[in-house]
Amino acid sequence: MASVLSGYISTIYDEFMRDRFISILVIIVLLSFFSISCSDSPKDSKQKSIDMMSTQTLGLAYLEEFKLEEAEKEFLKFIKLAPDEKLGYANLGLAYLRMGKYPEAEKQLSKAIKIDSKDPDIRLLLATVYQMNDEREKAITELKEALKFAPDHVKIIYALTELYTAGSDGESQKQRKNYLLQLVAKAPGNIVPHLSLTDIFIHDGESDKAVEQLEIIQKQFPEFPKEATDYYDKALSLLKKADKENATMQFTIFHNYLKVTSPYQAGIAEFKGPGGSLIGFPLITYDQQSLSQNNENRSILDVIKFTDATEAAGLNNVPRFEDGKRSEFGNFTHVEAADYDGDGDTDLYVGSYDPVTSTYKHYLFNNDMGRFKDVSQEAGIRHTGKESSATFADYDNDGFLDLFIVKEGGDLLYRNAGKGVFEDVTSKTEIGSKTSGNKALFFDLDHDGDLDLFEARSNSNLVFRNNGDGTFKEQAEKMGLSGVNWNSQNAAFGDFDDDGDIDLFVVNGNSSNILYSNQREGIFKDVTENSGLRSSGGSSSVAVGDCNNDGFLDLFITSASGEKSSLYLNKGNGTFEQVKNAKEMFAAIQHIKAYDN
DSSP: OHHHHHHHHHHHHHGGGTTHHHHHHHHHHHHTTOOSOTTSOHHHHHHHHHHHHHHHHHHHHHHHTTOHHHHHHHHHHHHHHOTTOHHHHHHHHHHHHHHTOHHHHHHHHHHHHHHOTTOHHHHHHHHHHHHHTTOHHHHHHHHHHHHHHOTTOHHHHHHHHHHHHTOOSHHHHHHHHHHHHHHHHHOTTOHHHHHHHHHHHHHTTOHHHHHHHHHHHHHHSSOOOHHHHHHHHHHHHHHHTTOHHHHHHHHHHHHHHHTTSHHHHHHHHHHHSOOTTSSSSOOOOOOHHHHTSOOTTOOGGGTOOOOOOHHHHTOTTSOOOOTTOOOTTOOOOEEEEEOTTOSSSOEEEEEEEETTTTEEEEEEEEEETTEEEEOHHHHTOOOOSOEEEEEEEOTTOSSSOEEEEEETTOOEEEEEOSTTOEEEOHHHHTOSOSSOOSEEEEEOTTOSSSOEEEEEOSSSOEEEEEOSSSOEEEOHHHHTOOOTTOOEEEEEEEOTTSSSSOEEEEEESSSOOEEEEEOSTTOEEEOGGGTTOOOOSOEEEEEEEOTTSSSSOEEEEEESSSSOOEEEEEOSSSOEEEOOSOHHHHGGGTTOOOOOO
């Protein structure tokens, strides 16, 4: 029991960072409309909001570093600033929980519940306090109370299954089975409850139901570990023969193999991860009455504060340039984010020039509950040389994200072979520039169901059509996309003329940007002249989105000089109109040179 609870609290701590920045930004948005008191002057109210944001953010940073006494002081300050907000009491209770001060934690969480009796996450945290204090029945009561107003809260249901697992009596096992059935219904894509329920069905002699669960597991799991396959087959065969005893042994071994896989660990993280507002990161629901008190003069920029979490996240080994300095070669750092191992969190690929060693370095950071570890060597990412950019994409449609790197001396394609291992298939696939490029973009440009590659370069652009057999063929000129003598820096795809196919927009540094309309059958047409997008050069990157919510894709184009960033609105007929008199809109990015690598 103690080890289960210790693991649960450890998970609470490790999960702190995963959605930290998202949570902070949500709080910032809320605070931008939040006024402490009608009697306060706008200046005092503004300062109080800033102080609240500062103390809360600093307290969370201390929690992250397990500096619990410092966190306690900050949350006490927050409570003094906002005594009617559950936020301060809840996170102070979390700090006491980690200190092992269970009575103090219970006291603070009870205060938070008094403010909001129907917050399931506060009750989940209070139940954890009871668990750690060996008060199992009180924990169960608290969780059942929370389910009355949050019946779909899967973390609470999972916590109940864990609590009943510790009970050896018949009633406890009956309750565990009941809540596992609920969990399977409410989280059908999670493999963890299916495995636990299978175990119960085998124990209870319900072979048909156990077989049904095993077949569901096989459909959900992308590929069993090689060692586990035989045990799965034997367990399934024995269950069909109603051989309970031997089936139990085979299933147990199979279950143990699956426990160390990424899908299983992702499933555990779903149930033991952040509980919406309290399990490891801040509460974001403020008092509704306070929310209605809108201070129109407050800027969101006045309360934005970030805490440097680089070292705590394990990312401090990426080389840094001193402020105002760059290497003599004009190198830069590029970052790509994707869940390459399919475990439910975001991993990172980073390329950066190191001014200390005068070499270009790369890193594949695996995300383990918000902490990152460089696994490039063991994953097979072992190249050298300066990079321009990289991108993750599943070029062979096998369900695993592959990694393409734009690099001096020739691009590289690493195929994701699963289990965290990559293999260099550049030569085999015949993909990528043999010299260098600026930006790679994977998309299905010919609508045949697989990903093709467009590579923007400083001379002629390249297009590699996917043959569907693991190889590519370069056809930029044939498709009308080569752009000879253009210095193409960036590109974006989208259905810009709303005709049902994918078009392409290319950003050029030494000539006009180009809009290509998809003519289907692998042919694109330059329609820039009548599109309203003709430019005089100097562009550096582009972002696509429907900024005015009219259903059409708009374009935001940045400048290499930092002076000519532009927003173009899509008129819905294949043409665009530049937003004029946008001085205030672009004031914050004046003199900023923007690139997308």
